[in-house]
Amino acid sequence: MRELLAPRSIALIGASADASRLTARPQRYLRRHGFGGALHLVHRRASEINGEATRPDIPEGVEFAYVLLGTDHVEAQVAEAARKGAKLCCILADGFAEAGPEGEERQRRVVEAAHTGGMRVLGPNSMGVVNLQDRIACTVNAALEAESLLPGRVALVSQSGSMMGAILSRGAARGLGFSHLIGTGNEADLSAGEIAGMLVDDPGVDAVMLFLEAIRAPEAFAEAAAKAHARGKPIIAFKLGRSEYGAELAASHTGALAGSDAAVDAFFRAHGILRATTLEGFLELPSLAIGQRAVVRPAAVSVLTTTGGGGAMAVDALGVAGVEARAPDAAASEALSAVGMRAGARLLDMTLAGTKPDRIRAAIEALDRDAETAVIVPVIGSSAQFRPADAVAGITAAEARKPVAAFLVPQADASLRLLAEAGIAGFRTPESLADALRAFLSWRAPHPVAAEVPALSLPAEPDEADAREALAALGLESDWARFETEPAAGLRYPVALKILSPDLAHKTEVGGVALGILDEAALRREMAAMRERVRVAAPDARLRGFLAQPMARPLAEAILGYRHSPEVGSIVMLGAGGILAELNRDVSLRLAPVDEETAHAMIAEVRALRVVQGFRNLPRGDTDALARAIVALSRLALVPEVAEAEVNPLMIHESGLTVADAWVIRR
Structure with a gap:
């Protein structure tokens, strides 16, 4: 952990004297930003680089070796670093697993050479490590050209090296400082999840941000998330790849519906990881979540505004995201009346009162008394641009137990910085506000479920009858x-x-x-x-x-599916059944196995199944039996030989269920 996050000795293998080259940057950035440890420049021909002496070989016992050479030279240098006792090796070059079978084999050999000498590998394709608290800037990312950097207590782990710099610069513009920025690249050895777990252990880190292109080693994420919950440190993810096109390749309806991104959503939900879908929301979620816990909260917020149009935009965007802006309850209304304000409907409009700090503060503290609201949302108009100190003074001075998330309607960078310095989330758009609050209000503690391993056997190539026999062994009989x-x-x-x-x-x-x-x-x-x-x-x-x-006549039909996702593990899915399964994306997913409480929550999330839950006095279906069926199928997560299973349709009656069609696919 220490050699990765705070190395005291660094070797730059292949450092360059040509300032225009990528490989010249680590030396320049380390010196510019005040690295105080031992720096070794390894170069076979040059005797000095930028006035610093070089050496032809890797020194004994260096903690962190950064290989800056081309792909063809990496394997030999990694092996040499391992022989010299280096603890960790970071590789800049590409051309490994992402380059096809030959690159995959090259990457395997590199990791094997490192492990033979007891050394860990970061990368390949890694832009390095930045630790702003300890003034370590061992990276090639051009964002480190900045003369000064803002340290903070939020760490970033990014599979994209270029996004390290983008997030660093965007954070700096709004007053968000970072403790660490680490580029994981291909993750041939050290994964983003494992590094997140190390950062959670660091007393200088309050939250961990993850910029992800894929989930590798899901068990490491699960372990880090459990540790983060125990320590009260939120993990916040932004993951690319929300397109559903890849799901078309799956062999069953479940594969088509439970594509990789839907599985990722279920994975984050199960492990208590907050997920942002906008970059702006990603940047502000740490300020909203630090100091808070993953608990069940009211799914509503209180909005006050100094601009009617801006407040309406916020309420509308929140509603689209499933977050209700609600009118103040009796306790909040009484507190507002005491300071001369009248409670309205879903929006406390203070346009005529203006942005006087004492009025904003009084409104926030009054709304803080509302038992049914989870977050207070001040919306500030033009004063945020022209009078930043006055505009946010009431927000920063307010003493509220509930978190505050401000939406600044104009372009107001100075006001955003003041909010960040006070540890308050500030948003430039109503959409990013809604994205962050949706993630925050749906944040739950990790919820592992213990289940018994089912006793079932499957032939090598099962047909529907074999699938039904397996379902019967799980408790799903027809x-x-x-x-x-x-x-x-x-x-x-x-x-x-x-x-x-x-x-x-x-x-x-x-x-x-x-x-x-x-x-x-x-x-x-x-x-x-x-x-x-x-x-x-x-x-x-x-x-x-x-x-x-x-033949059977149901009240409704559902699709119930199980799938082992190579990215996140086992998931169970419930959705609208029959021919509607592929026409509608009306589904609910969870990591498997699940308990009955979770199964009932899944049923409530599928709109098509409202018809069996007393909708408009229609006959009620046996949702208890349906919940037990979800739990039963989810136990396939404990059967390693099963890749997918599906019941479609599963017929729901007033009493009991009918398995109308079933299918199982072996791994």
Whole structure:
């Protein structure tokens, strides 16, 4: 941890005397920003660089070695650094795992060489490490050209090296200082999650920000998040890749709906990591969350404004994000009346009162008494641009137990800096305000669930009957029968008939499903016709016989799915069922396994299932049975051989459920 975050000796391998080159920057930045440790410039030919002596080889026992050479030279230098006892090696070059199979093998060898000597690796493709508290700027990022930097108590871990500088500069412009900025690059060895865990342990860090392109080593994130919750230090993530296009490659409806970003959302939610979807929200969430805990809060805020239009924008954007701006309750209304203010509807409009600091302070402290509001939102108009000290004085002076998040309607950089210095979140746009408050109000403590490992077995290539037997072992049973040439005895007509094949996940498309068969004679005729249809439509499919089950009329249909995501682990999904599954993105996801409380929360989140929850006096469905089914399927997270499973549709009745179709995919 110390050698990464605060090394006392650094070797720059391949430092350059050419100021225009990337590899000249680490030496320049380390000296400019006051590095007081031992700095070794390793160069085979030059005797000095910028007036400092060089050496031809890596010194013994250096703590941090930064390899600045090209890709072809990296492996040898890493091996040499490991032999010399270096504790950590950072690699700038690209051309490794991101470059295809040859690069992947090169990266594997580099890590193996490092580990053989007991050394850890940061990168490849890493722009280095910055520790502003200890004046360490071992990086090639051009943002360090700044003559001075603002230290703080927020750390940033970024998989994108260029974003380190962008976030540093944007933070500085608004008064947000950083303790550390670390570029992880390819994460061949040290991952963003592992480094986040180290930063949580640092007494000089109050919050950790993560700029992510992918989640590698999810268990490290989970461990860091649990530790962060225990220490009261928020972890805040901004992750790229919210597009759903990649989900089209999955083999089942669950894969199509539970694409990687939806799984990431479930992962962050389960582990108590706040997720911003705007860069502005990402920058301000630390000020909102530091000193707070991940707890269940009222999903509402109180808004006061010195500009009617600006306040209305804030209320509207909050509403789109699912955050209610509510009228003051009796206690807050009484406190407002005591200072000569009248409580309004969803907005306390103080336009005529102006931005007198004592009035703003009194309004904030009155709204702080509202038991049903979680955050107080002052909206400030033009005075924030022209009279910054007066505009925010009432906000910074207010003594409130609840967090405050201010929206400044004009461009008001000076006011934003004053808010940042006071540790108060300040926003330039209503959309970023709404994004940050949505994340903050949905922030929950990590919620691990213990569950028993289910006893089930699957053949190497399961068909629907095999999937149903696995579901039955989990506790999800329905009336059905399998047979090959002769219909099963005791069928309750009318029945649905399906072809059985391990090769046909979607049987309807090849004529492998028939509904409403009234008797055995009709069943025999349909068996022959179905077999022929499927052979023509899917000549290569292996046919194993038939499955029949009684027809059922549900109150509603759901899709219930399980998927092991290589990025974040196991997830369970509930959504609108039948043909609506792919037309509507009306779904709820969680990390698996889940408990019944979480399962009921998932049911409440699916709009299409309101029809079975007493909507407009319609008959109520058996949501308790549905919750138990979600819990049951989620236990597949404890069965390593299962990659995906799906019940679609799962029919919901007034009493009980019917599994109408099922599918399982092995890993």
